Amino acid sequence: MRTLPTTTRRALLGTAAGGTALLAAPGLLRAQPAPVKIGLLQPLTGALAQDGDLGRIGAEAAVAKINGDGGLRALGGAKIELVVADARSNPEAGVQEVEKLQGEGVVAIVGGFASPICLAASQAAARYDLPYVVDVGVADSIVSRGLTNTFRLAPGFGTVTSAAVENLIRLNDGAGKPCKTVVLVHEDGLFGSGLAKLMQTELPKHGFEVLETIAHPTPARDMNNIALRLRSLRPDLLIPSSYYGEFVLLSRTMRQQRIRPKGIYAVLNGAASNYRFVKEFPDAALGVMDCNHWHDPKNAEAIALKAQVEASGKFWAYNIPLNYSCVKLVADAVNRAGAADRAKVLQALTTSDYSGHIMPYGPTRFVNGQNAGARPVNTQVQDGDIKVIFPTEVADSRPVFPIQG
Amino acid sequence: MSARDLWPGLALLALIALLPFVASNTALNFLLSVLIVALAAQGWNILGGYAGQLSFGHAAFFGTGAYATAILQLRFGVNAWIGLAAGIALGALVGWAIGALSFRARLRGSYFALVTLAFAEVLRILANAADVTGGAAGLLIRLSPGVANLQFPSRAVFLWLVAATVAGVLVLTAWIARGRFGAQLVAVRENEDAARALGVDVLGVKLRAIALSGAITAAAGCLYAQNFLYLDANIAYGTWISVEVLIACVLGGAGTVLGPVLGALALHGVGEIAKIALGHIVGPVPGVDLIVFGALLVLAIAFLPRGVMGGLRRLGQGLAR
Numbered sequence: 001m002r003t004l005p006t007t008t009r010r011a012l013l014g015t016a017a018g019g020t021a022l023l024a025a026p027g028l029l030r031a032q033p034a035p036v037k038i039g040l041l042q043p044l045t046g047a048l049a050q051d052g053d054l055g056r057i058g059a060e061a062a063v064a065k066i067n068g069d070g071g072l073r074a075l076g077g078a079k080i081e082l083v084v085a086d087a088r089s090n091p092e093a094g095v096q097e098v099e100k101l102q103g104e105g106v107v108a109i110v111g112g113f114a115s116p117i118c119l120a121a122s123q124a125a126a127r128y129d130l131p132y133v134v135d136v137g138v139a140d141s142i143v144s145r146g147l148t149n150t151f152r153l154a155p156g157f158g159t160v161t162s163a164a165v166e167n168l169i170r171l172n173d174g175a176g177k178p179c180k181t182v183v184l185v186h187e188d189g190l191f192g193s194g195l196a197k198l199m200q201t202e203l204p205k206h207g208f209e210v211l212e213t214i215a216h217p218t219p220a221r222d223m224n225n226i227a228l229r230l231r232s233l234r235p236d237l238l239i240p241s242s243y244y245g246e247f248v249l250l251s252r253t254m255r256q257q258r259i260r261p262k263g264i265y266a267v268l269n270g271a272a273s274n275y276r277f278v279k280e281f282p283d284a285a286l287g288v289m290d291c292n293h294w295h296d297p298k299n300a301e302a303i304a305l306k307a308q309v310e311a312s313g314k315f316w317a318y319n320i321p322l323n324y325s326c327v328k329l330v331a332d333a334v335n336r337a338g339a340a341d342r343a344k345v346l347q348a349l350t351t352s353d354y355s356g357h358i359m360p361y362g363p364t365r366f367v368n369g370q371n372a373g374a375r376p377v378n379t380q381v382q383d384g385d386i387k388v389i390f391p392t393e394v395a396d397s398r399p400v401f402p403i404q405g
Numbered sequence: 406m407s408a409r410d411l412w413p414g415l416a417l418l419a420l421i422a423l424l425p426f427v428a429s430n431t432a433l434n435f436l437l438s439v440l441i442v443a444l445a446a447q448g449w450n451i452l453g454g455y456a457g458q459l460s461f462g463h464a465a466f467f468g469t470g471a472y473a474t475a476i477l478q479l480r481f482g483v484n485a486w487i488g489l490a491a492g493i494a495l496g497a498l499v500g501w502a503i504g505a506l507s508f509r510a511r512l513r514g515s516y517f518a519l520v521t522l523a524f525a526e527v528l529r530i531l532a533n534a535a536d537v538t539g540g541a542a543g544l545l546i547r548l549s550p551g552v553a554n555l556q557f558p559s560r561a562v563f564l565w566l567v568a569a570t571v572a573g574v575l576v577l578t579a580w581i582a583r584g585r586f587g588a589q590l591v592a593v594r595e596n597e598d599a600a601r602a603l604g605v606d607v608l609g610v611k612l613r614a615i616a617l618s619g620a621i622t623a624a625a626g627c628l629y630a631q632n633f634l635y636l637d638a639n640i641a642y643g644t645w646i647s648v649e650v651l652i653a654c655v656l657g658g659a660g661t662v663l664g665p666v667l668g669a670l671a672l673h674g675v676g677e678i679a680k681i682a683l684g685h686i687v688g689p690v691p692g693v694d695l696i697v698f699g700a701l702l703v704l705a706i707a708f709l710p711r712g713v714m715g716g717l718r719r720l721g722q723g724l725a726r
Contacts, residue, residue, distance in 0.1 A: 099430045
């Protein structure tokens with residue numbers, strides 16, 4: 001019962017201190033225009049902490065880059081201040097943090113990572129007409145709810161999966177149709193189940209036979225039974241869609257039990273295009289293909305960022321270029337708006353044709369909040385590196401398929 | 406428990422109801438979450454605290470309430486208020502069904518606890534797979550603020566609604582605790598055989614307790630759904646809510662009228678204050694509230710075996726001496 005008066009007193013003290021600092025600040029920094037706050041919402045603790053951390057690396061790099069290049073031109077070189085909020089890997093905390101960011105007066109929010117967090121947080125931001133730029137969350141429902149504040153730079157589930165199926169067929173046809181039978185292994189959450197359902201209907205239309213669909217929970221601690229099932233089914237192709245830990249476990253178990261299909265073709269996988277996996281388990285990762293988000297491997301800024309991240313001892317993953325690009329997109333919108341005004345920034349995002357991002361999408365064009373040019377790429381682990389194999393105009397390597405061929 | 410003991414609780418809720426005039430939206434949002442957990446914990450308290458039937462699966466009721474309101478609105482276009490009422494009724498029904506199955510099988514103590522956990526998990530897996538619950542993609546209630554939709558443009562109104570519900574359940578609990586039904590619950594908790602020998606219909610009392618408990622926790626679920634407007638199986642039927650209501654009751658004092666509310670406030674309040682305070686001193690420390698959460702629980706179990714209420718009572722006796 002005593003906690004409440006203490007809270008108010010502390011909050012009061014905090015506000016008083018903050019207020020004094022704020023009143024004092026203009027005197028000290030008269031020459032500098034007020035910084036523009038951008039909110040970054042990431043799951044920094046909990047089950048998705050690894051991804052949240054990667055997202056933060058990207059966003060912070062973008063802020064450093066923009067501020068280093070002289071800040072926001074249209075606002076007299078105003079600096080960007082990133083306000084980082086922790087969604088604690090669940091939508092409820094995400095919503096609470098949106099309220100906090102609203103209180104901080106951010107001009108827009110970037111991030112969310114997981115679809116449930118993006119769905120709930122963008123809706124919470126919609127209450128305040130606060131622009132929300134989704135970094136990763138792929139659920140199609142994120143941009144199909146008629147929320148005018150929500151934008152997604154990256155492709156959604158529908159786009160990724162149709163590209164995945166299309167590229168798989170092209171790949172298989174190109175190699176003389178070595179793969180006929182498929183087993184789907186998926187986590188039982190949003191992505192995995194949705195993807196499995198789609199593959200089950202799409203693949204048979206193109207001459208593939210789906211032998212079995214195996215679901216597993218996240219987290220799963222043992223993949224032996226799934227590996228044994230794979231051994232008896234002997235599929236030509238394995239299509240896994242799981243999070244990092246489960247896929248690493250599955251591929252290692254398969255390696256140990258010497259189960260080697262002609263190809264492992266992942267879609268939106270948590271590990272298949274993750275350097276940590278490639279470096280820590282090079283044998284298991286070799287030849288694994290993925291259809292996923294990835295930076296433009298021919299973009300100089302992307303190459304420089306990747307080198308910078310790796311030099312700091314961190315692993316590169318798609319979260320980094322996506323958050324980097326999203327923060328730059330928002331900064332560009334503020335520049336276009338000419339003011340840190342939400343309504344104007346919202347308008348600027350809606351009509352944005354920004355091409356300064358580092359994703360292979362071309363200039364942005366938002367239709368109902370979804371970037372129409374967004375598309376996934378296909379990657380493959382080759383010689384301890386992750387190479388882009390499709391689409392051809394972006395690719396920096398050729399596919400190695402079938403693996404045993 | 407006399408009516409006089411109820412005043413501190415009602416005064417506390419009145420104080421919370423006044424906060425919207427001074428506090429920020431962040432604080433209101435935080436309080437809303439705490440009060441919803443407190444309400445769910447009040448439900449647990451009837452069954453676990455008063456009747457002594459420890460449940461690890463109150464998520465079964467919370468999720469049923471939440472899904473019922475959401476599904477009725479989204480799939481059948483039913484008004485949200487009717488959805489709320491239906492959610493509460495369904496919560497009571499699910500409670501009664503789980504109770505009928507497990508109490509008739511004479512499950513007690515840890516066996517009952519494990520069975521409730523199993524029911525909640527089964528419901529979670531079903532909700533994750535079924536189409537009507539949106540499967541793993543979950544359900545998103547459309548944002549359309551308006552009193553008729555049980556959505557309010559201002560956080561304050563929703564806070565008042567939840568605070569009023571918590572206050573209502575507080576009064577209900579006090580009334581039960583003082584009455585014949587409360588005495589029967591305690592008799593069943595202390596010694597079932599003795600209660601039966603005294604003519605208490607043990608099965609009937611337990612069934613009424615679990616149905617009431619389910620209804621209250623389901624109400625919390627409905628309000629949760631209306632507040633966050635998003636649900637998936639892990640939110641609605643996830644173990645988090647079962648654990649939170651359990652801890653709130655244990656920390657606050659199970660089997661006391663005010664315990665669950667105090668427990669929920671203490672549990673989240675201290676964590677949040679630690680986060681804000683440390684944030685001011687050393688900058689943001691991700692996860693510090695969870696560390697405090699754990700430390701608090703260890704301390705409470707070590708030093709306050711009867712919860713905050715027990716500690717306060719002991720303090721009161723010490724001062725009176």
